[in-house]
Amino acid sequence: MPSALILMADGTEEMEFTIPYDTFVRAGISCTSAFVPAPDTDGSEPHAVSPPFCKGSRGINIQPDTYLEKHKCGPEHFDLLVIPGGAKGAETLSQSPVVQELVRDYLDHDKFVGMICAGSLAALTSKLPKQQLTSHPSVRAQLENDFEYSEDSVVVSGKLVTRSLHSSRGPGTAFPFAFTLVELLCGTDKRQEVRSPMVFPLSTPF
Amino acid sequence: MPSALILMADGTEEMEFTIPYDTFVRAGISCTSAFVPAPDTDGSEPHAVSPPFCKGSRGINIQPDTYLEKHKCGPEHFDLLVIPGGAKGAETLSQSPVVQELVRDYLDHDKFVGMICAGSLAALTSKLPKQQLTSHPSVRAQLENDFEYSEDSVVVSGKLVTRSLHSSRGPGTAFPFAFTLVELLCGTDKRQEVRSPMVFPLSTPF
Numbered sequence A, B: 001m002p003s004a005l006i007l008m009a010d011g012t013e014e015m016e017f018t019i020p021y022d023t024f025v026r027a028g029i030s031c032t033s034a035f036v037p038a039p040d041t042d043g044s045e046p047h048a049v050s051p052p053f054c055k056g057s058r059g060i061n062i063q064p065d066t067y068l069e070k071h072k073c074g075p076e077h078f079d080l081l082v083i084p085g086g087a088k089g090a091e092t093l094s095q096s097p098v099v100q101e102l103v104r105d106y107l108d109h110d111k112f113v114g115m116i117c118a119g120s121l122a123a124l125t126s127k128l129p130k131q132q133l134t135s136h137p138s139v140r141a142q143l144e145n146d147f148e149y150s151e152d153s154v155v156v157s158g159k160l161v162t163r164s165l166h167s168s169r170g171p172g173t174a175f176p177f178a179f180t181l182v183e184l185l186c187g188t189d190k191r192q193e194v195r196s197p198m199v200f201p202l203s204t205p206f
C-alpha cells in the first residue's frame, strides 16, 4: 500500500489539501497530514507545542494527523510528499528548513514530491536543479528564472522516477494533479477506478 | 453580503464540504458550518455535547464553526442551506428531524437549498413535492419514484426563486454546483470573478 505525507500550515488552501488527500484515500494510498507551525512573529523558532488545528486560507479548520518531525516524516516512511498552496501556507511551508530538507531527501531517494499552486515555491527554496515546473500565476515571476516554467496544468518533470517533481496551477487543477499522482503510484487502472465514481461532467478534460 | 449554512456530520464527503465552503468564501458569501451528531447507536437522542470535530468520509477531521441548533440556523439567519454527500454523513443529515424541518423552512421562505451527491436524500426525507433533481447514482433508486430524476450535473428546479432546490451528482461536480449557487446568490459577474483565478484546464465544461 503506497503512502503519502501531505503538509499543511495556517493559510493552506483547503481544496488543495482536501482534494489530493481524499482522492489518494479513495485510491488506497495511506495518507498522513502533518502540520508545520509558522515561525514566531519575532523571528524565533516555531512553537514547540502546535495548535490543535490548522486554520485554512478560507477559514476551514482542519485537524492534522500529526506534526512535522523530521525523523518521522522522511522518505523511508512515505512514498510521496505533497505541498499544497494557499499564499500564507505555502510561504510557511517553503520557508521551513525541515521542509526544504525533506523535499531534497525525497527526490534523492527516488520518492515523489507533489507541489500545487504556490506550493511550487518550495522547489526554489529547496534549491532544486533547473527543471520543468508550473505554479499558480501569482508566483510565476519568482520561479521563471530558476526553472523551465510551463503553462501546463500538471507537469511531470523529466526524470520522472528518479527525480519526480509535480506541480499544479491552482485549485481548478487539483483533481488532475491528484489523478496523475494516483496513476504514478498505483497505475492507470487505479486512476480510472477512482475517477469514475466521482461522476465528472461529460467532456471534462482530465 | 449573502450567507450560507453548510451542514456536516461524521462521514460527510470532505471535498463536497470543502469545495462549496471555500468557493463561497471566495465569492464573498459568509459561510458557517454546523455539525449534526448521529443518533446514538441504541436509537436514543443524539449526544447533547458534540465531538470537537467532524470525521469526514476519508478520515479528514474538520472543526465545525457551530453545532446545529434550530433557532440559530433558520432561514431568517442564512440565504442558503447546503447538505453535502458522503454515504454515512448524508444518512445522518437526511434522517435528522431538525434538518428536515430546516429544508422545508428555507424553501417556504424562498431561500436556497443546495444538496450534493447522496445529500439529495434529504429531499425525500423532508417530503418535498415532486420536482426535478439529481444525485449520486448510488441513491438514484431511492429517489426516482418521488422526483423527476435528471442526469444533468447540476439541476436547478423549476420554481427557481420561489422554491429553489439544487442537487449535484458527486465530488466531480462540486465545482459547477458551487459556481451555480454563487451565480444565483451573487450574479454572473461574481461567478466569473471567482472561477477565473482558480485556473481550470482549458475546455473544462463549467
Ligand SMILES: [Cu+]
Pocket: A013, A016, A085, A086, A087, A116, A117, A118, A136, A169, A170, A171
Ligand atoms: Cu492556490
